Amino acid sequence: MPLLWILVIVLCLGVAGYVLGRQRAMASAGGDRRILHSLPSYYGANVSIFTIVPALLVLTIWLFVQPVVIERQVTSMITDTAIEDAGSRGLVMTDVRRVAEGLEVAIEQGALTSEEAQNIRTEFTNVRSRLGEVGVALGGEVTPEVLDAAQRYRELNRIGNQMMTIVVLILAALGLGYAYARTHQEFRARNTVEYAILTILVLASTIAILTTVGIVLSMLFETFNFFQLYPAQDFFFGTEWAPTFESDASELGLLPLLWGTMYVSVIALLVAVPIGLFAAIYMAEYASARVRSFAKPLIEILAGIPTIVYGLFALITVGPLLRDYFAEPLGLGTSSSSVMTAGIVMGIMLIPFVSSLSDDIINAVPQSLRDGSFGLGATHSETVKQVILPAALPGIVGAILLAASRAIGETMIVVLGAGAAARLDLNPFEAMTTVTVKIVGQLTGDTDFSSPEALVAFALGLTLFVITLGLNVMALYIVRRYREQYE
Amino acid sequence: MSDATAPSPTAPTSSLLKQDDRTRRRNRAETRFRAYGMAAVIVGILALVLLLTSILSNGLSSFRQTFITFPVTLAEERLDPQGNRNPEEMARVTTFGYAPLLGQSFVEHVQSMGIETDLGPREMAAMISDEAPGQLRAMVLANPDIVGETITLELLAGGRIDGFFKGRVTMASAERDNNVSPEQLLLAEALREQGVMDTRFNWDFITAPDASGQRPEAAGLGVAILGSFYMMIVVLVLALPIGVAASIYLEEFAPKNRFTDLIEVNISNLAAVPSIVFGILGLAIFINFAGLPQSAPIVGGLVLTLMTLPTIIIATRASLRAVPPSIRSAALGLGASKMQSVFHHVLPLAAPGILTGTIIGLAQALGETAPLLLIGMVAFVREYPSAPPDGFFDPASALPVQVYNWTQRSDPAFVERASGAIIVLLVFLIFMNAVAILLRRRFERRW
Amino acid sequence: MNDMRAVERDVDTNDLKITARGVDVFYGDTHAIKDVDVDIVDNTVTAFIGPSGCGKSTFLRCLNRMNDTIDVARVEGSIMLDGEDIYDPKVDPVQLRAKVGMVFQKPNPFPKSIYDNVAYGPRIHGLAKDKAALDEIVEKSLRRAALWDEAKDRLDQPGTGLSGGQQQRLCIARAVATNPEVLLMDEPCSALDPIATAQIEELIDELRSRYSVVIVTHSMQQAARVSQKTAFFHLGELVEFGETGHIFTNPSDPRTESYITGRIG
Amino acid sequence: MNDMRAVERDVDTNDLKITARGVDVFYGDTHAIKDVDVDIVDNTVTAFIGPSGCGKSTFLRCLNRMNDTIDVARVEGSIMLDGEDIYDPKVDPVQLRAKVGMVFQKPNPFPKSIYDNVAYGPRIHGLAKDKAALDEIVEKSLRRAALWDEAKDRLDQPGTGLSGGQQQRLCIARAVATNPEVLLMDEPCSALDPIATAQIEELIDELRSRYSVVIVTHSMQQAARVSQKTAFFHLGELVEFGETGHIFTNPSDPRTESYITGRIG
């Protein structure tokens, strides 16, 4: 039975379970829902959950396990020499699967009957061209061995699918029956359902942890490799970033990159935070509902413009402008790409991160607090500064952190706006670069991928990860310290 | 309370209409503050206008394209030497066989119109897009019977000719340009007067797949739009519910201890992970470990989901936290379970913030290229992905990828197309977010 | 306004509904309730009186575990409802709160329509079969809370747009609508005019026939009028607890006496 | 508790502080205040009484333009403070509110420390030269609001962690600290016990010597005790306004009489 059908049936059973569970609950209470422990819908949902969840769980597991099992069975039919020829077992299996699928397609299109498909022989038929006719392209001629395997593969798949259908449907029915039997007026259906929901919530939050684990693991190994090739203290304390194609001459010091990252991010935040915060305050506190309802989405578009547009804007417009009107008259250099350029343009991109989120949070501060302050003769700005912002602080800090995070992670604007030169310099009109740019650069460059010049990307990524972790801990601490909880 | 030495009241009843110094000072501060706010909003909108004008002025022209219309003789001896109209045999004639046919017909047509030109046949043929032979071949193979006939075709003009009509290429620049000559432009001018060439709206820009660097005029966004669409479906379907669910757990249910602090810090930290690192992760987990196909929107969508999650979670948690506890108490006091109080009362009140997080998160996900690099979606893809659900597993590119690729191409014609792609991307973004923006407006309220 | 108008009424039963023993509550380091023992009898109105800040609300919130929601609050001691320890880990606080309803000191209507405010409890507890039954419950509850006349034309308008006293009555209606076995009311009439107050007092008296009611009040007259039992708190301690008539006429603790006669605060 | 204890007191001056003429207030389409004329005399306590929802708070909020902050509210008519129209576009509501302070019906302490709550007004109005002066103002205000004893050990703890009555007194202290010329108090004693109430009433009486005070109350006794003038509102209309003694002993409108004697609500 096709997967879709199984799903539909299980879902139908779920719906039926809902109705039945509800009915039974009502019946057990003699039609008076007040006697029930929970709302009737919870009883329904409870039965649904028991019907659907185990069945789908098994279905998912089955779908993952069956191919593995079948593959093991089928590859045992293929001689080692064939595998040797093809390079790997996986490739042979790819071929087998493709032939099997081809047969399937051929049957669907009526080019073969299923018997023919089962009995087709390479000796008598050119399988590749037969399948080619129905639009299934094969990489090469089909060997008898592969064809046999493919036929066996089909057979096993058919059996497997049948078994799966039966097992899943039985399980669904059992679940339904079990939960149905348990449905009774005193049964704590709401608690069960809420437990199920809570499980989902917990699972959802573990994804964040798994992602972190995944990120760390996917970089740890290569970072380790890097430090075997390149001394750690040179990396962490080196003030020179100059990779070359001759590994032994490379200087891969972290500090200039870190400095650039900090410098650019700070400038970007110096632009984005005041503008964003003021915009948020204006929209939430002063602007009329109409102004707000168009200004807010408009500013949000800034977050959606691809960063390459900002990059080009920095390169073509802002860079020369800053150079001609600030850097050169001030004698601060003649570079058109500079930390300043990238910072300012990135700041513009980050405005909506600060403004939109803060606007929502400010808007959520209860009106009674504003009234309290106005009633004491405070001006609107005093109210905002002394009552509303402190009350909205945690959310605003969250918004700023988000903006800072984007600033740290941005590449395109830095590449085009700040240049590619790693440099430890105080002059904001000098070209510099950031850790993220170099992660992308070294990863997507033309260097030897197992050389320190490429592997350094992973070390940079992991280091950045640790550093931002530290910053976040600090931010959390600050928020805890100054948080004001209104009622 | 008989203390009579109260702080002496300031000057007896001052006029309301005359402000005292302090009030004036405070009011000036107030005016300044308000002006800062307005200035901030204006700066934001101005920046947007500035960027949009540059995008629009560069990119609007990409929605128009120059076409050449002329009769083509489908010579049998070239296209079907055997003459039995067997598509399989006819397929042996490659596009290299079709190209001269087109050139020849074009030259003949120009001559028949009596237009004088110094151009040789090769240079004249070069005015037709390289895309044309492929189109003609596909047409002939689909309908072999037209071989031998003369049919009038509407074909794309080459990129430089098109650029000439859009003002990108001028006689002066053509002087120095190795790829086009002033004579070609003169001929194009003449042909336009004759109505053979004209520039008009080009749906293909939106529907056609990408084309190689030699054919800027044929490059379209079809595959990219589909790819982005599929990815955004995945992101929306996963990131929003997972993000909201995780936030609810962390903010409302999780015990407050070291461990949940760790998760909290961890999530904000994930937001600071450079997006390409998510690509590394996606390659390791989804492709190498889970065996999902490369260049597929499903993988792209999953990676972008992981990338967007922190944004949504941070926004959602902040707005959950902003809901006054008295609302929760009210519900709990009525015998609502915590779950009910959250879903019935807190969540609706936090909805604006959640939607904002979603808007910003999706905007970011829609515009991101770097994480797609490693999972194979920053690619040249010409085959359309099929309809869902299979389409999620077919190779596709994405809108920002197309922008990124096109800005790297050497032919200047791609600059215009990249800006055009950005316009499409922004329109896509606005459509995608319109629902969220409208919903958010509905949920906004003060209490 | 004749005060002390209510004199002795018979306490209808002697079944203990709630028994609190040795309850201590801490807010962080502050010891807000000190070793309090109270018995709430079924079908009675118990009044908690005492100076502002003495811990009445705090103790009231212990009775339906609303203190759980305050992070810094810690409750010790045992509180039994119908012989079951409500702080037992096995107890579902939700079920508890459905049984033990609460009207908060500060009116806190949901930012929803008046109708939805009142209908919320019945909806989550499944008290109404259909829309008509729900309408009826809403109307009845609003009537009982003496809000129907003012609210009937604006049921779909937000509850937060009501006047202070109206909000307070809305919260009472909301609590009554869920049909609890015990109703805890924290100064339910503080923002009400005398006539509305009288109507709410009537309601309390009516409720008493089926449930037990605990009411916090600052008005000695009100306590005397509606309650059968009175508990006097002072600085977190339960100074005296007994028959209302007895306490008001013949307090055994000097502190009670001075409070009632208006000498300590 | 002896009610009606306060009888006639001399109204000290006859200077009009506030004159309201033909004031109408609309909440959207609801006509909440209908053509009200009121004079607030300097150095007097004026009480607003009336059933819940009759528009007392609404009218009170007109007097310092707090209704400006409600989107749907619209005020018509003229209100003069010291002969100046407070709704004149040239008038700065901030300065107005500094002169006309307000205590809200629902206590709304800022989520700040108790100290900062009280110091807020003096800080923004620059009433204290230095920290010591500020400390003094804070202490004095808390003392006047009868909260000092309870709060002195926890000045740095959040005002939101106080009990209901304490919050109310905190809000009074906060308003007193800014030293306004007119103080509007919306049911300032609703959550207070009798002793605390008496202290606040004393405060009001003390304030009267220099300012004028407007107080909304549901307690007829309280109105009689502290006020010299009383305005009775009913369904948005000002039914009667005059000397307190007169209104309570000899009301001219039958509605006033029935309200005072507890017949309409």
Add this chain to the structure above:
Amino acid sequence: AVAQSRDNVQIAGSSTVLPYAAIVAEAFGENFEFPTPVVESGGSSTGLRRFCEGVGENTIDIANASRSIRENEIATCAENGVTDIIEVRIGYDGIVFASDIDGNSFEFTPEHWYLALAAELPVDGALVANPNTNWSEVGDLPDQAIAAYIPGTRHGTREVFEENVILQGCEDSGAMEAIMEINGGDEDAAEETCMAIRTDGVSTDIDGDYTETLARISANPEGIGVFGLAFYENNTDRLQVATMSGVEPTVETISTGEYPVSRPLFFYIKAAHIGVIPGLKEFASFFVSDDIAGPFGPLAAYGLVSDPELAETQAKIENEETM
């Protein structure tokens, strides 16, 4: 359900090879029954990394590279089971120096570049920081401030630039010997010194692509940039090319080796995938066919310098000769 078979050829790697591969893929899709291959960019490093991840459907079939595969990489490949690799050289990429079309024209020698960009120059037996800031100071060149836009260190082009231009210039100018005298005859160290590029802002690394270099020259018309020949060919209306040692870079001069700065381009085929992934071998053969990669094919028209030894490459693919 996930176990769907891939039926398109999957290619990844160098962004220099990408345009050529895209042209071929496009033509392949037009002329064959097979679907158009997917060509990813991402750089030679990423391409080869993914190539070496293993064999199987969820790995790529072809890696494009703008340099030959390194020993290390072959070893990693082998560790992961990728043992049979076919190396295909598709032609050469010319590297040219170009400046704004309206500015001065230049006739360079490697020496000029060395003197202009080296970090340190040997002067009187000591190394001093490069003092040159004007082209007229380094040779018989126009009076114009030095502002060079050279590829960043992630680009393969940079390597070629350093070795074929800077190092060459170092040797030509005799600086190499002078340096060896100073450091006591250490040739490796001397080479390193030669190839160290100044970082005082005179030369700017470009981490983006040639379009960025072009944009920078538009922003600063005095700048001179390093481009690929194909890029220059497409932008002759905005750029003028400089000669190197008197030779103008064209497809012809590069293929004869007259013009000194060029590099070979490659792609690598996973032999194990041939016969499994449909169209793989056909694509590879099509790529190097005369029609496509020959001197008159579309690749040459786009700027690829065609490989004189194309016939050998064709045979190599035909016989599936692995490395």
